[in-house]
Amino acid sequence: MNLGNTCERCGHGATSSNLQQPEVKSSPVHDLLHNNLPPRTIGELKAARQTLSEIQQDLDGVDETISHIRTALQRLLTKRAVLQDYADAHQGVLSYMRRIPTEILSEIFIHTLPAFPFELSAKDAPLLLERVCQRWKDVVRSTSLLWSYIQLDIGHGEDSRTITRIATCLSRSREHSLTIAVNGRNLEHQDLKSRFSVLRLLTHQCSRWQTVHLKLPLWAIRKYIIVGSSLLRLHTLHLDITSDVEEDDSTKPLDCFSSAPKLKTLALTSTDLSDIVTNGSMIIPWANLTSLAIDERKAGEIWGMLQNCPNLEHFGAYISYDAPHGCSAVPPMKLAHLHSLSLKIPLTSTILSTLTLPAVQSLSFTLIDDVEPDGFDWDPSVTWVTHSGLDVLISQSQCTILKLSFPEGRMQTVFEPEDVTGCLKAMPSLIELEAPSTLAESVVRSLAHHSHCANPLVPKLRKLVLRVTRAEFPWVLLGELLELRRAASSPIELLQIFKLEVDEEIFSEGRLDLFSDTIHRLQDEGLGVEISRVY
Known part of the structure; x- marks a missing residue:
């Protein structure tokens, strides 16, 4: 067989151009190979036997060559594996993880800790990290904060x-x-x-x-x-x-x-x-x-504690209904340094008017309908912002409210769009608003209704967070509101962030499709949108 310049023993010199069909010497009985006729003469019979013997010798030679090539290939594969391992080891020396300074690696490890409280476990940091390699073990052991x-x-x-x-x-x-x-x-x-x-x-x-x-x-x-x-x-x-x-x-x-x-x-x-x-x-x-959080107490008890805390910056409490006298049951309270106030209070409470908070910027209210005083009758002409004393708090504090949130809670239907409007009118500088499922529709209707007015509500609003659990929610109106809040020609500032939380039923029924085109277009124009499911 002729393979050109290719070595028959090791295949050296083989290329895609010379790997062609090898030449085979023609047999004296070639014409008998393609039919069933027997040799016609003694000479043809001897020629066939001679040719078969020569071919068998060639096959033995090819088999020997293949064996040599296989041995050579195995040696090359073994050598390649050794070289690859050696190259990988050198690549590891040059890797970014190897070159991370110890103090940065230590800081990364700190961020892998589970949420506290937690017990030491081999499945979590820090014990898990020290099992990776000797360097990591040394870093973990030397990082005091991890322990x-x-x-x-x-x-x-x-x-x-x-x-x-x-x-x-x-x-x-x-x-x-x-x-x-x-x-x-x-x-x-x-x-x-x-x-x-x-x-x-x-x-x-x-x-x-x-x-x-x-x-x-x-x-x-x-x-x-x-x-x-x-x-x-x-x-x-x-x-x-x-x-x-x-x-x-x-x-x-x-x-x-x-x-x-x-x-x-x-x-x-x-x-x-x-x-x-x-x-x-x-x-x-x-x-x-500077920060105080208290579980359920009567207003008088909490106000008594506040008198001893003049430097509070953050305060949260659950104020239970304590007397039919409302705000007259507690003394006026001024907290000059308070930045954020978070209260869980009865819907009927009037306690807010006793507070003076000149530095407050963030308000959070969870309204509960657990108790109503004897003879209580809600006057529909009085909005919640007035009944609760929130308007008095803002007026006498001369404060600038930047964030208002109503965390999810039990809230009566008495909190209508007019109540929302009253709250928002009292806070013209508001830049962040969060509403629960019981208030989301009222917030959307109130904002949409006043967006066409000469003096729209909360013109500086940049972040709106809504939770929706009702399938009959006005999705189209919500889309229109978002478009109005993103209109460049509008007298109000552009809404920057919109977060929406919906339950599984709304998500699976495709209710969001009613304004998905609007959302996608506003996202392309720069509105930050986050939609998540609640269970």
Whole structure:
């Protein structure tokens, strides 16, 4: 066979141009190959045998060559695999991940932590990260913040394992400030007594406490949260306390958090404990607080606490109905530094007129219809902004409201478009508005109706957030409103962000198709749109 310049043993020199059909020497009995006739003479018979012998020799030679080539190919494949591994190793040396500075890698690792509270798990950071490679392990072990989050569920797990886990975190966090969470709200005395050694690990490090979440009975806090030194770093305190009236003396001072000069944020959840917070038994540096959140309390109790918190910047509370006297039951309250106010109040409440908030910019109201005073009769001619005293609050505060939100809650149908209009007229500088499903339609109708007026509502509105759960929602009107708010020739500022939350039924039934063309066009023109489902 002739393969041109190609080596028959290794195939060297083979190209796409010379890989042609090989030449085969013509047989003396070639004409007999394509029929069934036998050799005609003894000479033809001998010629056929001779040719077959020669061809067999050629086949043996080709098989030997193929064997050599296969051996050579296997050697080349093995060599290629070794070279590829070596190249990959060198590529790793040049990779961006290899060259990331340690401090940046450490910061990335911090952002991979689960939401607190969490327990150490081999499936999550930081334990998961240190199993990747030696460098990552070194970075994880040297990043104190990764080990500064400690959760303790009293009554769950073995003591020895819990002690080891907490001791590991305390050791690897070094002197970094700690965020801790202790959950033992429903424990009996004997349960907590058996876990005292675990709690003691944490209380011995109280000088490092920065953020503390405690869900414990009052007696447990008094007995086991023993602070041996000042809480010099404590910034945020969340207390979820229960009280056993047979064993707890609510008049006895609770002073374990009194030495916390940097305490700024306090959140109280203790619906079973109405006295210790309001009777002055709980001793903390109230005047230093800038953020306060309180669970359900009567207005008089909350206002009494506010008198001790002159520097609040953020305040949230659930104010229950407490008296038929309304705002006359509490004294006027001025909070000169308050920036945001979030209240859950009865729809019938008139308490807002007692507040003076010259610096407030953000308001959030969850209106509930749980109780109506005896003889209460809602005057339909009086809008909610007037009845609640919100208009008085804004007027006497001389404040500029930039954000108004009504989180999802139980709201009566008495809150009509006129009530929405009243609120928005009182806040001409509003730039962000959020409405729940019970208010969304009224908001759309009110804004759309006044968009054609010489003085449209909230002309500076840049962000609108709506939640819709009614299939009969005026989708076409919503599309028209968005177009009006994006019109360049309009006297109002352009709406920048529109967020819509809908339930699964609306999403699956294709209700959004009624204004999808408008949404897509406005997106192309620059409107930021986010549509999500709620379940």
